[in-house]
Amino acid sequence: MAASATLKATTEASLTLHQRIRADIENRILSGEWPPGHRIPFEHELMAQYGCARMTVNKVIAGLAAAGLIERRRRAGSFVAQPRIHSAVLQIPDIQVEIPARGETYGYELIHCRRRLANADDPLESALADGADVLDIRCRHFAGGRPLALEERLIGLSVVPEAADADFSTVPPGTWLLNHVPWTEAEHRISALNATARMAEGLSVAKGAACLCLERRTWRANATITYVRQIFRGDLYDLVARFSPQG
Amino acid sequence: MAASATLKATTEASLTLHQRIRADIENRILSGEWPPGHRIPFEHELMAQYGCARMTVNKVIAGLAAAGLIERRRRAGSFVAQPRIHSAVLQIPDIQVEIPARGETYGYELIHCRRRLANADDPLESALADGADVLDIRCRHFAGGRPLALEERLIGLSVVPEAADADFSTVPPGTWLLNHVPWTEAEHRISALNATARMAEGLSVAKGAACLCLERRTWRANATITYVRQIFRGDLYDLVARFSPQG
DNA sequence: CGAATCTTTATGTATATACATAATGTTAGC
DNA sequence: GCTAACATTATGTATATACATAAAGATTCG
Numbered sequence: 001m002a003a004s005a006t007l008k009a010t011t012e013a014s015l016t017l018h019q020r021i022r023a024d025i026e027n028r029i030l031s032g033e034w035p036p037g038h039r040i041p042f043e044h045e046l047m048a049q050y051g052c053a054r055m056t057v058n059k060v061i062a063g064l065a066a067a068g069l070i071e072r073r074r075r076a077g078s079f080v081a082q083p084r085i086h087s088a089v090l091q092i093p094d095i096q097v098e099i100p101a102r103g104e105t106y107g108y109e110l111i112h113c114r115r116r117l118a119n120a121d122d123p124l125e126s127a128l129a130d131g132a133d134v135l136d137i138r139c140r141h142f143a144g145g146r147p148l149a150l151e152e153r154l155i156g157l158s159v160v161p162e163a164a165d166a167d168f169s170t171v172p173p174g175t176w177l178l179n180h181v182p183w184t185e186a187e188h189r190i191s192a193l194n195a196t197a198r199m200a201e202g203l204s205v206a207k208g209a210a211c212l213c214l215e216r217r218t219w220r221a222n223a224t225i226t227y228v229r230q231i232f233r234g235d236l237y238d239l240v241a242r243f244s245p246q247g
Numbered sequence: 248m249a250a251s252a253t254l255k256a257t258t259e260a261s262l263t264l265h266q267r268i269r270a271d272i273e274n275r276i277l278s279g280e281w282p283p284g285h286r287i288p289f290e291h292e293l294m295a296q297y298g299c300a301r302m303t304v305n306k307v308i309a310g311l312a313a314a315g316l317i318e319r320r321r322r323a324g325s326f327v328a329q330p331r332i333h334s335a336v337l338q339i340p341d342i343q344v345e346i347p348a349r350g351e352t353y354g355y356e357l358i359h360c361r362r363r364l365a366n367a368d369d370p371l372e373s374a375l376a377d378g379a380d381v382l383d384i385r386c387r388h389f390a391g392g393r394p395l396a397l398e399e400r401l402i403g404l405s406v407v408p409e410a411a412d413a414d415f416s417t418v419p420p421g422t423w424l425l426n427h428v429p430w431t432e433a434e435h436r437i438s439a440l441n442a443t444a445r446m447a448e449g450l451s452v453a454k455g456a457a458c459l460c461l462e463r464r465t466w467r468a469n470a471t472i473t474y475v476r477q478i479f480r481g482d483l484y485d486l487v488a489r490f491s492p493q494g
Numbered sequence: 495c496g497a498a499t500c501t502t503t504a505t506g507t508a509t510a511t512a513c514a515t516a517a518t519g520t521t522a523g524c
Numbered sequence: 525g526c527t528a529a530c531a532t533t534a535t536g537t538a539t540a541t542a543c544a545t546a547a548a549g550a551t552t553c554g
Binding site: 016017018052053054055056059073074075076 | 536537538539540541545546547548549
Binding site: 263299301306322323 | 508
């Protein structure tokens with residue numbers, strides 16, 4: 001076998017040693033060769049096997065642990081984790097970006113934009129503090145000329161005062177917020193509902209048609225920035241989520 | 248200021264230096280102090296600031312880059328990434344685990360389980376190779392005595408031959424697969440639809456009631472293991488997804 | 495036999511060092 | 525003024541080393 005000094009040079013397809021070790025271990029797990037619960041070789045064994053330093057395999061395995069493929073237990077070793085299909089990365093696109101990407105023309109219409117005080121009685125507004133100064137926005141999104149989604153949105157003006165001066169007659173509030181509000185945390189809720197008479201009219205569908213409802217609350221440092229409810233036509237839209245070990 | 252040697256000891260709440268640096272940078276980003284596009288201090292600056300080695304800050308920043316909070320450019324520096332709210336971690340629970348966790352009793356009923364050959368004409372089966380040997384399973388899930396979801400599932404027997412001998416009259420196929428098939432990759436599709444007459448009967452709802460449809464294709468090494476379609480009562484179920492920087 | 499103690503050991507964290515690499519900024523030359 | 529060559533520099537990868545820590549396993553003692 002080649003000495004460790006030449007190993008780097010003989011690496012296939014010019015991958016780094018780190019990437020090669022990671023891909024190797026990942027393959028063994030995903031192919032089923034190393035089933036859940038299997039104890040993977042100790043760091044010093046891998047180190048000998050790949051002819052490298054412990055720090056190198058340590059970083060690889062720590063990465064796999066962060067990705068959820070492996071669980072580590074001191075003194076005992078590192079084990080292939082139980083698969084947990086139930087966590088997947090969901091793509092929740094900015095509609096204005098997603099529709100053109102599909103090859104359809106995007107359209108937008110502002111229905112109203114009012115400044116007022118939040119009313120905690122309304123369950124929709126309970127996400128924001130009672131009496132908060134909010135912007136109440138209602139709008140529609142179109143794809144290929146047809147209505148795709150209705151949007152109801154509240155923006156907390158104490159957190160995002162600049163929003164009061166924004167012009168939402170041409171720019172959708174979601175797009176504006178993405179460009180004006182830095183990193184946040186968010187929670188989404190996805191459900192199905194039958195179109196009410198008002199929704200049906202706004203979406204050009206029959207009353208009772210199935211719609212996908214996406215609610216999102218976004219906050220920063222415990223202050224709610226925005227709460228949105230988007231109602232999508234069920235026949236025109238669906239969401240895709242993927243799970244793969246690279247995250 | 249305290250010398251680097253005493254820094255470790257004075258660490259607040261017994262966090263490691265790594266965690267302290269990470270939390271510090273994360274806070275600056277999430278609080279808006281460092282907006283998207285902002286160049287964070289160079290590694291040698293942070294190294295001086297925290298009185299530690301470059302390898303330490305390097306690992307922290309590499310972790311933040313892996314989490315998507317930071318983008319790194321050689322020679323130029325490290326920059327706060329543009330927020331991309333549209334990726335969030337979706338929890339897609341194993342129903343048998345989720346229902347008891349909600350405090351309701353879980354129920355399960357097998358409707359049928361047949362071995363046959365896949366038919367590529369059926370769009371539902373196009374995910375599996377034509378003519379493949381499959382197990383065709385249909386079942387129902389109950390929560391608190393009420394029907395919650397209908398499930399249609401195909402399992403590829405060439406990939407999971409053991410499934411042919413499994414007893415799905417008491418164990419839901421999803422649960423069985425989770426326990427018998429090691430790590431896989433998966434794609435999910437979420438949509439809303441109106442209950443057909445058959446769905447309505449199976450779910451004890453009115454025909455046309457909105458339902459959440461979750462389709463999942465699971466594979467390993469390019470071979471499809473299973474394809475499922477679960478139809479949930481829209482009034483009883485919804486999905487939750489979260490985005491937060493720790494992943 | 496059972497509980498408490500000690501030893502062993504694999505992982506966890508941190509450091510100092512070395513060289514590779516890619517992209518920026520500068521300079522030289524036409 | 526434009527391009528090509530060069531130097532600079534921040535990140536990228538890898539190593540050898542050191543000590544901390546948690547937990548499994550062996551041992552001791554009541």
